[in-house]
Amino acid sequence: MARFFKRRHKPGPSKNEVKVQRAQDAARRARSAGRLQDRFPEVEHLRVLLELLSPQGSPLGREVREYGPEDVVDFAVPCPGRCGSTGSFDLATKIGAVITALETSSESSGVCQEPLYAGSPDPCGTKLVCRVEASYAPRPVE
Numbered sequence: 001m002a003r004f005f006k007r008r009h010k011p012g013p014s015k016n017e018v019k020v021q022r023a024q025d026a027a028r029r030a031r032s033a034g035r036l037q038d039r040f041p042e043v044e045h046l047r048v049l050l051e052l053l054s055p056q057g058s059p060l061g062r063e064v065r066e067y068g069p070e071d072v073v074d075f076a077v078p079c080p081g082r083c084g085s086t087g088s089f090d091l092a093t094k095i096g097a098v099i100t101a102l103e104t105s106s107e108s109s110g111v112c113q114e115p116l117y118a119g120s121p122d123p124c125g126t127k128l129v130c131r132v133e134a135s136y137a138p139r140p141v142e
């Protein structure tokens with residue numbers, strides 16, 4: 001018959017220590033509101049693959065952004081095209097929609113509508129193709 005040894009538990013923090021810890025946690029959360037776990041606590045890992053193409057279809061750049069829960073997220077992609085970076089792609093809405101729907105993979109694309117120069121009737125036309133991959137933490141049992 002197996003013998004079990006009772007482990008001696010370490011003494012827990014006092015009530016006051018818990019209070020101080022909670023206040024510190026809240027302050028930390030407020031300061032770093034841009035972390036993945038603050039915005040999307042259900043996401044364990046987020047990967048964003050970006051590919052930028054000129055209006056003619058030639059590659060302008062590729063980027064992979066990976067985020068863990070502790071990482072500060074930045075969902076803005078400055079346009080590398082002819083608009084001179086005045087335009088940018090904001091992926092926050094798209095990524096928010098993917099996560100809200102608990103999708104694990106989603107692709108989308110957009111075109112920079114920024115005028116080529118001030119007053120120009122022609123848009124920049126740089127194309128962004130973006131793939132969002134997310135994995136989710138198992139829901140805590142309630």
Ligand SMILES: [Zn+2]
Binds near residue numbers: 080
């Ligand atoms: Zn542009």
